[in-house]
Amino acid sequence: MHHIAKILILFTTMLLLLSGCENKTELKPNGNVVKIGVIVPLKGKDAAMGKEAVKGLKILQKTVPLTKDGTRIELIFKNNRSDLNTTLLYYKKLASDKEIKAIAVIAESESLLKIADIADEYRTPTLNIFATHPDISKKSSYISSICFNNIHQGQVAALYIRDDLLLDRAAIFYDKENPYSATLSKEFEKKFKWIEGNVVAKLPGNLTGSKLEAELNFLKKEKTDVLYMTQNVNNVFEVMKAVKKMDWDVTMMSRDGLFSRVKSKHKEMINLADGLLTTDHFSNSMPLSDLGMQIVEKYIDDIDSVTNFAALSGEGYLLLKHALEQCNKPFKKECINTHMRNVNQFKGFIGDFDIYEGNAMRPVIISKIQNGKMLFVVKIY
Amino acid sequence: MLKFCTSANPHKTAITAVHYDKFCKEPEKYLEKSTHIVASISEERLENLFNLAMLHHFSLGLVPLNTQKYLAGALNLPLNVDESIDIALQNNMQAIDLVRCNDQTLISKAVMGWLPLLDTQSSKKSLKQYLFDFYTELKKLFTVNLIPFEIETANGKKIKTAASGVIVLHHQKSSMVSKLSPYENSLRDGMISIIIFSPFSVFEYIKFLFIARLSMKKRKTLPTIIGYIRSSKIEIKPQKPLKADIDSYSSSSTPLVCEVIRDALLINAPESFWEDNPKSTTVKEAVKVDNLPNEKEIPKYSQKHIPLLSYASEERFKDLFQSLREDAKTNSTYLTLMTLSTILASIGLLLNSTSVVIGAMLLAPLMAPIVSLAMGILRGDENLLKASTAKIAIGVVTALISSVAVIYIIPLTVITNEIISRTNPTLLDLGVAIVSGIAAAYSKSFKEIVQSLAGVAIAVALVPPLAVAGIGLGMGEIYIFIGAFLLFLTNLVGIILSATFTFQILGYSSVLKSKKSFLFVSLLLAAISFPLYLSYNEIYENHKLSLFMKQERYLINGKYIIINDADIRKKANMLIINLHLSAREQLTRSDLGLLKKKIQSHTDRKVYIKAKIDYIL
Numbered sequence: 001m002h003h004i005a006k007i008l009i010l011f012t013t014m015l016l017l018l019s020g021c022e023n024k025t026e027l028k029p030n031g032n033v034v035k036i037g038v039i040v041p042l043k044g045k046d047a048a049m050g051k052e053a054v055k056g057l058k059i060l061q062k063t064v065p066l067t068k069d070g071t072r073i074e075l076i077f078k079n080n081r082s083d084l085n086t087t088l089l090y091y092k093k094l095a096s097d098k099e100i101k102a103i104a105v106i107a108e109s110e111s112l113l114k115i116a117d118i119a120d121e122y123r124t125p126t127l128n129i130f131a132t133h134p135d136i137s138k139k140s141s142y143i144s145s146i147c148f149n150n151i152h153q154g155q156v157a158a159l160y161i162r163d164d165l166l167l168d169r170a171a172i173f174y175d176k177e178n179p180y181s182a183t184l185s186k187e188f189e190k191k192f193k194w195i196e197g198n199v200v201a202k203l204p205g206n207l208t209g210s211k212l213e214a215e216l217n218f219l220k221k222e223k224t225d226v227l228y229m230t231q232n233v234n235n236v237f238e239v240m241k242a243v244k245k246m247d248w249d250v251t252m253m254s255r256d257g258l259f260s261r262v263k264s265k266h267k268e269m270i271n272l273a274d275g276l277l278t279t280d281h282f283s284n285s286m287p288l289s290d291l292g293m294q295i296v297e298k299y300i301d302d303i304d305s306v307t308n309f310a311a312l313s314g315e316g317y318l319l320l321k322h323a324l325e326q327c328n329k330p331f332k333k334e335c336i337n338t339h340m341r342n343v344n345q346f347k348g349f350i351g352d353f354d355i356y357e358g359n360a361m362r363p364v365i366i367s368k369i370q371n372g373k374m375l376f377v378v379k380i381y
Numbered sequence: 382m383l384k385f386c387t388s389a390n391p392h393k394t395a396i397t398a399v400h401y402d403k404f405c406k407e408p409e410k411y412l413e414k415s416t417h418i419v420a421s422i423s424e425e426r427l428e429n430l431f432n433l434a435m436l437h438h439f440s441l442g443l444v445p446l447n448t449q450k451y452l453a454g455a456l457n458l459p460l461n462v463d464e465s466i467d468i469a470l471q472n473n474m475q476a477i478d479l480v481r482c483n484d485q486t487l488i489s490k491a492v493m494g495w496l497p498l499l500d501t502q503s504s505k506k507s508l509k510q511y512l513f514d515f516y517t518e519l520k521k522l523f524t525v526n527l528i529p530f531e532i533e534t535a536n537g538k539k540i541k542t543a544a545s546g547v548i549v550l551h552h553q554k555s556s557m558v559s560k561l562s563p564y565e566n567s568l569r570d571g572m573i574s575i576i577i578f579s580p581f582s583v584f585e586y587i588k589f590l591f592i593a594r595l596s597m598k599k600r601k602t603l604p605t606i607i608g609y610i611r612s613s614k615i616e617i618k619p620q621k622p623l624k625a626d627i628d629s630y631s632s633s634s635t636p637l638v639c640e641v642i643r644d645a646l647l648i649n650a651p652e653s654f655w656e657d658n659p660k661s662t663t664v665k666e667a668v669k670v671d672n673l674p675n676e677k678e679i680p681k682y683s684q685k686h687i688p689l690l691s692y693a694s695e696e697r698f699k700d701l702f703q704s705l706r707e708d709a710k711t712n713s714t715y716l717t718l719m720t721l722s723t724i725l726a727s728i729g730l731l732l733n734s735t736s737v738v739i740g741a742m743l744l745a746p747l748m749a750p751i752v753s754l755a756m757g758i759l760r761g762d763e764n765l766l767k768a769s770t771a772k773i774a775i776g777v778v779t780a781l782i783s784s785v786a787v788i789y790i791i792p793l794t795v796i797t798n799e800i801i802s803r804t805n806p807t808l809l810d811l812g813v814a815i816v817s818g819i820a821a822a823y824s825k826s827f828k829e830i831v832q833s834l835a836g837v838a839i840a841v842a843l844v845p846p847l848a849v850a851g852i853g854l855g856m857g858e859i860y861i862f863i864g865a866f867l868l869f870l871t872n873l874v875g876i877i878l879s880a881t882f883t884f885q886i887l888g889y890s891s892v893l894k895s896k897k898s899f900l901f902v903s904l905l906l907a908a909i910s911f912p913l914y915l916s917y918n919e920i921y922e923n924h925k926l927s928l929f930m931k932q933e934r935y936l937i938n939g940k941y942i943i944i945n946d947a948d949i950r951k952k953a954n955m956l957i958i959n960l961h962l963s964a965r966e967q968l969t970r971s972d973l974g975l976l977k978k979k980i981q982s983h984t985d986r987k988v989y990i991k992a993k994i995d996y997i998l
Binding site: 155156159160162163164166195287345352376377378379380381 | 929935941943963964965979982997
């Protein structure tokens with residue numbers, strides 16, 4: 001036999017042996033089940049958000065259904081119908097159930113703030129997926145947030161506008177009555193002024209018609225560079241429509257969840273959003289973590305179909321699983337809570353993040369909406 | 382049908398009609414009343430008529446049949462019957478020569494041997510038939526043989542050569558074949574011409590066909606694959622018998638003896654014909670066979686089918702081979718230039734001066750022996766191989782010693798960007814070397830563009846990597862030595878291989894190729910491709926990381942840090958990252974430490990960061 005043939009055979013054998021060395025032992029269920037309660041709006045104004053969240057949770061549950069020791073994770077879904085009282089009712093019910101080891105709440109800041117008031121009483125580890133009000137995790141030592149908070153979001157928006165875009169005259173649209181919008185606007189304003197930016201005006205987010213036009217004309221006259229909008233989606237679009245009507249070329253930035261809401265609930269408005277910058281947890285065109293890439297490859301046909309709600313909920317599932325794995329049977333609630341509130345370099349679906357005292361320290365993603373898509377611009381962390 | 386000119390007509394000529402057979406039986410009977418015959422007859426009859434015309438001294442007016450385009454072409458006659466009758470009846474007869482090949486009359490051309498896609502008959506064909514014929518002819522291209530030929534002229538000159546085919550031309554002014562030679566041929570100069578085809582390769586033959594088909598005007602020089610002989614008598618003797626097609630209607634076999642009979646026929650032809658064929662008695666015999674294989678080369682060429690790519694004899698490219706042999710010799714000038722260019726390159730690299738490094742590239746004499754080596758490999762020329770390999774090896778050692786010496790003499794031990802950039806060769810560098818090798822071989826082949834070699838030397842830059850390797854040795858930085866020497870090897874192997882291939886395409890290979898040398902260089906190429914691939918992958922990964930970092934902003938201790946640019950290079954197992962940052966607030970060591978920690982999280986390699994900070998005011 002030729003030497004070359006011998007070498008080839010040896011080389012092939014080595015490759016085969018090496019490929020066989022990879023540890024591919026599949027995890028087998030041990031017959032045990034651990035239950036997680038999930039309060040989610042499947043009806044009412046936040047139904048679109050709730051459905052996307054369920055989608056994200058289910059994909060991750062399908063991907064990794066078992067904890068390291070083979071215990072199956074069961075998700076018990078409760079539909080709060082986008083109602084604050086129903087949310088509280090289900091929270092109390094689930095927290096009182098001994099079999100429920102943790103609760104994930106998919107709701108806005110208002111509901112989470114109310115839950116925070118009672119969470120310590122029920123001593124059940126609670127995971128806040130979307131609500132970004134900074135007081136949520138402060139109020140209770142049993143609530144951990146996987147999302148960033150408004151202090152971080154507002155500051156980053158201000159820094160990006162000032163130092164990256166080099167714009168210095170901003171106007172803020174906000175909803176005074178909404179705790180989310182109010183805190184986000186406040187943090188933005190504070191930071192923007194701190195870095196020598198000029199806030200031309202702070203305006204109510206619900207302005208419409210001639211009043212809105214008059215205010216916008218004033219802002220244009222005042223050479224405003226950027227409109228920062230934290231009010232609800234419909235009102236953001238009112239402003240955008242009016243700006244387009246005026247043919248005013250001004251930079252506009254809005255807050256987390258906006259694109260996902262438009263995409264899942266107000267598709268007809270998507271074209272109006274062209275050019276709008278957003279701060280968010282996720283962008284469809286951003287580089288994902290290795291785990292994220294694997295999941296997309298295996299379970300998701302089109303990455304553009306993934307919303308911020310689904311991505312963040314999926315990441316929430318991973319955090320819950322991680323905490324459960326640190327507290328193998330009997331899955332004590334205290335243990336789970338401790339491991340949810342303090343996490344270092346956690347490898348999520350979107351990327352790495354830390355949780356310190358229940359507050360997530362995670363990147364803010366700046367994206368630009370263009371042709372109905374969310375285009376990744378920068379990641380700030 | 383013959384028209385016998387006895388009755389009145391618009392030309393005021395009496396015309397009598399007579400059948401060809403009757404005329405041939407009793408020509409004297411008809412020639413009593415007339416001395417001019419107008420004929421519109423087939424080729425076979427035409428030949429007999431020519432014989433009778435020579436015997437009985439009557440003049441001819443020819444009216445070509447529709448199928449006799451070659452006849453019309455030879456005598457500039459119109460194919461329109463009325464027009465050609467007008468000409469045939471004019472009183473403007475002059476004498477023309479007649480060529481006899483093996484006792485057959487030749488009007489336009491005789492063809493023998495293999496001439497695929499050249500000797501095609503133009504007739505109306507369907508597209509399918511045309512494509513089929515083209516395919517058949519194309520297949521023939523790959524079975525063409527060069528056959529030994531012996532050709533003898535009237536002056537007794539004997540030419541021994543090898544050819545795929547020969548065309549004997551009497552007169553065919555507007556045909557493609559007649560345009561192939563720069564020499565005029567006439568029906569009134571007492572000469573016949575032959576064109577001898579000796580393609581050395583299929584590639585060369587195809588190139589020739591393109592030129593021949595596209596050429597609208599007569600050529601000023603002979604194409605490289607053909608020879609030309611003009612004489613009053615030519616004897617063509619191929620080593621093996623060949624069929625000779627004469628004017629596409631009759632044939633003979635070789636040996637073919639063609640002879641001119643001066644002023645044999647009196648014919649009527651248009652004025653343009655007489656202008657194109659002035660009577661001449663001063664035309665001399667011509668033999669142009671420099672492009673053909675000589676007697677010594679005949680056995681090499683005639684052994685098998687012509688190859689796809691050309692081979693060349695050393696005799697045909699004497700100057701080039703002489704120059705390549707000179708280039709392969711090691712002398713003091715080479716060593717001096719090698720030393721000087723390496724010293725210059727080393728200083729330029731240490732000073733991080735691109736212009737000085739370019740100066741060193743221009744001074745470097747390393748390209749010449751590499752090109753010689755390429756030719757040595759192609760032709761299996763051991764002397765050229767040994768001499769050029771030795772010269773390159775001596776040059777490499779000289780360069781390494783010189784650059785090590787520079788490091789010992791000059792107390793500068795900074796690893797500049799110019800140095801670092803030559804320690805990470807990739808497949809792209811191999812690409813540069815390959816293109817440069819092609820350019821080098823091409824420039825060397827043509828005297829008029831040989832000055833372009835300087836540009837090639839800059840593109841591929843042989844000495845600076847050697848200087849960097851020497852610097853690495855001098856500094857004791859083995860990774861610099863390995864990286865730079867790999868770059869040098871990349872350039873060396875890339876140039877050798879592509880120059881060898883280019884020389885082959887250009888037709889410089891010998892009949893006996895050195896498969897071993899080729900195999901050796903190919904193996905070397907395969908061997909260096911693997912580390913280059915890995916290196917390319919690494920650079921690609923670094924580039925990805927750099928792009929990734931540019932899409933990140935860092936919030937460290939409340940300070941917003943923008944990465945404007947990130948240049949990432951590998952050094953041993955470390956990543957050296959040059960960052961261009963922007964920030965509003967002053968960054969402390971602690972801030973930069975945290976920044977490094979965040980950047981470190983992107984890679985498993987240890988990072989070493991150099992940062993340039995612009996402050997936003």
